[in-house]
Amino acid sequence: MHKKLNCILLIDDDEVNNFINENILRKLNVAADIKVVKNGLEALQFITTYNDEGISPELILLDLHMPVMDGFEFMSSFKKLDLKNKDKIEIAVLTSSDNPNDLKLAKNLGIKHYLIKPFKPDTVELFFNMNFSITYNFSDN
Numbered sequence: 185m186h187k188k189l190n191c192i193l194l195i196d197d198d199e200v201n202n203f204i205n206e207n208i209l210r211k212l213n214v215a216a217d218i219k220v221v222k223n224g225l226e227a228l229q230f231i232t233t234y235n236d237e238g239i240s241p242e243l244i245l246l247d248l249h250m251p252v253m254d255g256f257e258f259m260s261s262f263k264k265l266d267l268k269n270k271d272k273i274e275i276a277v278l279t280s281s282d283n284p285n286d287l288k289l290a291k292n293l294g295i296k297h298y299l300i301k302p303f304k305p306d307t308v309e310l311f312f313n314m315n316f317s318i319t320y321n322f323s324d325n
Contacts, residue, residue, distance in 0.1 A: 188213065188214060188215060188216065189214060189215040189216070189242040189243055190215065190216050190217065190239075190242055191215060191216065191217045191218070191219060191234075191239065191240070191241040191242060191243075192209060192214070192215040192217070192218045192219070192241055192242070192243045192244075192245065193218075193219050193220075193221065193227060193230065193231070193241035193243070193244045193245070194206060194209075194218065194219070194220045194221070194245050194278075195221055195222075195223070195224060195226075195227045195244060195245065195246045195247060195250070195255070195258065196220075196222070196245075196246075196247040196250065196278070197222045197223055197247065197250040197251060198247070201247075201301065201302075201303075202220045202222075204302070204303070205245065205278070205303045206218050206220055208303060208304075208305050208308055209308065211305070212305060212308055212309060212312075214308065214312050215242075215243070219241065222250070222252075223250045223251060223252040223253050223254075223258075224246075224250065224252070224253030224254060224255060224257050224258030224261065225252050225253040225258075226252075227244070227246075227253075227258055228253075228258065228261055228262065228265070231262070231265070231267065232265065232267070240267065240268070240269050240270075240272070240273055241273060242272065242273060242274065243273070243274045243275075243276065244273060244274070244275045244276070245276055245278040245299075245303075246258060246259070246275055246276065246277050246278065246279075247277075247278060247279050248277060248279045248281055248286055248290070249279070249281065255277060255279070255290075256289055256290075256293060259275070259290075259293040259294070259295065260293065262275075263293070263294070274297070275294075275295060275297070276295075276296075276297035276298070276299055276311070277290050277295050277297065277298045277299065278299045278301060278303055279298075279299075279300065279301060280300065280301045281300075282300055297311075299311070
C-alpha cells in the first residue's frame with residue numbers, strides 16, 4: 185500500500201477532467217490535499233507561494249496542451265526555480281496526447297512518468313502502489 189501524500193497539484197485547463205481526476209484522487213484517499221490550477225503560470229505561482237510557506241506538492245499531474253503556459257513551458261520554468269525540496273516533487277504528465285514528438289520533448293525536459301488520459305481509478309492505484317514507477321517506454325521513440 186502507498187503512503188498518503190500531503191499535497192497533489194493538478195495542472196489542466198479542462199474543468200471536466202479536473203473534476204473527474206480530483207474526485208478519483210479524493211475517493212482513493214491518496215493525498216491530504218488536492219489543489220487544481222488551469223495552466224502552467226498559475227501552477228508556478230501556486231508552487232512559489234506555498235514553497236515560501238514551507239509547503240510543496242509531492243506530486244504534480246501535468247497536462248501538456250493548455251493556454252497561457254503549456255506543460256512544456258511549465259517544465260522549463262520549473263527547472264529554473266530555486267525551491268526547497270524541489271528534488272522531492274514528482275512530476276507526471278497526464279495528457280490525451282500520444283504524439284511521439286510530445287513524448288520526446290517530455291523526456292528531454294526530464295519527465296519520467298507519462299500517463300495517457302483518461303485517468304482511471306485502477307491506473308491511479310497502480311501508479312501509487314508502485315511508488316510512481318509506471319513510466320512510458322521512451323526507448324521506442
